[in-house]
Amino acid sequence: MNPKEVLRKSIRLKLDSHSAKERRAKSLAIGKKLFRLSAFQTAKTVCFYVSLPEEVDTAFMIDRALRSGKRVAAPLSDLKKRELALYEMKNRTELVTGAYGILEPPPLRERSVKASEIDCVVVPGLVFDKKGNRLGRGKGFYDRFLKGLDRRVPRIGLAFSFQVAEKMPVEAHDEKVDVVLTEREG
Ligand SMILES: Nc1ncnc2c1ncn2[C@@H]1O[C@H](COP(=O)(O)OP(=O)(O)OP(=O)(O)O)[C@@H](O)[C@H]1O
Numbered sequence: 001m002n003p004k005e006v007l008r009k010s011i012r013l014k015l016d017s018h019s020a021k022e023r024r025a026k027s028l029a030i031g032k033k034l035f036r037l038s039a040f041q042t043a044k045t046v047c048f049y050v051s052l053p054e055e056v057d058t059a060f061m062i063d064r065a066l067r068s069g070k071r072v073a074a075p076l077s078d079l080k081k082r083e084l085a086l087y088e089m090k091n092r093t094e095l096v097t098g099a100y101g102i103l104e105p106p107p108l109r110e111r112s113v114k115a116s117e118i119d120c121v122v123v124p125g126l127v128f129d130k131k132g133n134r135l136g137r138g139k140g141f142y143d144r145f146l147k148g149l150d151r152r153v154p155r156i157g158l159a160f161s162f163q164v165a166e167k168m169p170v171e172a173h174d175e176k177v178d179v180v181l182t183e184r185e186g
């Protein structure tokens, strides 16, 4: 196994033994931090990942962002082009299960959101380090997506503290985040 796969596997084991209760409590704490970030507060259009069951829960963050009047975009995996397409979502009930079991917005042409319209992006990851390096699920979707965004657009990674590593393998194509929010103080 390559070094990235080794690290993914060890973090997946920890995610498997993380209880729903812990996930819920930690996600709430992470959400509070997100809503306190000025980069997030000032953003009119925010791109959110829609969480899988083991990830930092973004469902309530998306609801709150929508209630506060933000425009929320969510990605849809285009398997042929191997890229993420963004669509505006108006509420979570309209999401449908897409590739990799991820809930995705309906791909309505009038709801298509261009990368240039995004003011802030909330990024998932399996592992981050303190420098903002990021390891995803190994398909390169977020690496390609982030590469296509203006580098001034704030990139906010969400993770449980056990997903933050001291050191991790990084390749030239790996895109970083600007900040990693965890449930830990500080
Ligand atoms: N900008 C890019 N252009 C072309 N291929 C890329 C680019 N970024 C990543 N890839 C390819 O994607 C594959 C997976 O990359 P990597 O292991 O870094 O995925 P990851 O960061 O874990 O995944 P993700 O970004 O979806 O969360 C690699 O084969 C890599 O070469």
Ligand SMILES: [Mg+2]
Residues within 6 Å of the ligand: 134, 135, 136, 140, 143, 173, 174, 175
């Ligand atoms: Mg990568």
